[in-house]
Amino acid sequence: MSAPDAFYITTPIYYVNDVPHIGHAYTTLACDAIARFMRLDGRRVHFLTGTDEHGQKVEKAAREAGMDPKAFTDRVSERFRELVRVMDYSPDDFIRTTEDRHVRAVQALWTRMAENGWIYLGKYAGWYSVRDEAYYAESELVDGRAPTGAPVEWVEEPSYFFRLSAFRDRLLRLYAERPDFVGPATRFNEVVSFVRQGLQDLSISRTTFRWGVPVPGDPDHVIYVWVDALTNYISALGYPDVDGELFRTFWPADVHVIGKDILRFHAVYWPAFLLAADLEPPRRVFAHGWWTNEGQKISKSLGNVIDPHALVRRYGLDQTRYYLLREVPFGQDGDFRHESMVRRINHELANDYGNLVQRVLTMIRRYCDGRVPAPGELAADDEALLARAHGCLDAMRRHMREQALHRALDEVFEVIGEANRYVDAQAPWTLRRRDPKRAATVLWTLAETIRHLAILTRPFMPASSARILDLLAVPAAERDFRALGPGGRTLRPGTALPEPTPVFPRHREEPA
């Protein structure tokens, strides 16, 4: 059982045969926001991402590139590390399936499952297409050919099998006991109904290629993809050293965030493997949706693949992070639209949030000599606004617990709206002449509210939030969630503030 203050979150490991695209960027971004949130909330976080580097396709791609597979994966894995830097992700570890620590863990897991009697040697048979390098199910064939039109042949090869069929009832019990094991709920239903209909044993070794982890005691076999890939979640914790610090602290994982295409592997196979090896299943698996591009399905052949680097260049990093997390309820499919991206950047970030900061800080500069004003007695309106700011964290916590990132952001923007209304209602530009002390109190209340907002948006927009906190001269040590609320810190009256400059510029169309 993991430590109570620990929080372990993972992305899938990404297959290196692919170039990083918006799908990869999105999954890791969501994890990053959650990981940052939990860290600021005082949790001991372990945030893992990495690359999946074994398999026939990689072996072949390396051969075609005239490279040794290891040298090849060293190179392509770097593209995913680069994405980490460009998107400002904050992983605590980056695992590669070609690392010794991983290979050791996979073989140990295999050995344990074998010792427990869950693995047996059998024969894998199916329709194989040499051209596609893939097996097809009988039901997939079209007129005796692969769906791709490629000819297929009946192939049998010796293979080790995992007794997945034996785990049906244990899995169903797991689901029954933990209705939040899979999110969103609709995915949970899919998983349950899949398992309910019965499970077949799983072929978990291959003899048709070499680039993988050898089966312990039978080096003719390579351990097949999913056993290899899924194990990354524990090999990164030092498995098989289950008494080690990392493993004891962080396993079971709090949440595996994945794309909906690999749900079954995570919600069915993975817990079965773990149970087979006497390990605890993860606490939760959350499957998010896919992006379309301007209403169109994204595909290489359509040429409408979205490159995260291009988004960052065009719209800005925090703008991109914000849009991706706010536009779509996390878990659902979403449509990427330039028009709505611009609308959110200009209306929500520039006008609502950025301009709130700018108008308040400008008034403080002009009316209060550029120093944090000293509040007098707080009026009911002031208390009301502060109460909203103070209460925001708890609301966000509730949403973050269930990976409702969009809702967490909604909460922040509710407070931003409230603050803008308060500015208009109080009209400090009028008060400053009639009642300067009252004006100071109003501006202090606003500055405090903005301090809360900036700390609360740190997980989502780290750099911009830091800039706002800089403008408020908030010390680095007072930027986590302990600094929030009635029991937290406050701005110190008299502190000199730097000259404010806009944090979220409006998006202007680049010249044609």
Place this chain on the structure above:
RNA sequence: GGCGGAGUAGCUCAGCGGUAGAGCAGCGGAAUCAUAAUCCGUGGGUCGGGGGUUCGAAUCCCUCCUCCGCUACCA
């Protein structure tokens, strides 16, 4: 075919037994501290169709229509 989900304002969606809502877009107004940014006002939509339960249904039940997801070893 089976299981699951969805059909509510121009668009995206919330509401899930008690006189139809939010955001965006549109229209009108106020303000002028601010990145011409803000604020206020403004919504006659058969809540997919039909039937039923109920004092009362978008909300429960039945049925039909349409759309989507899952229905095994494609990284």
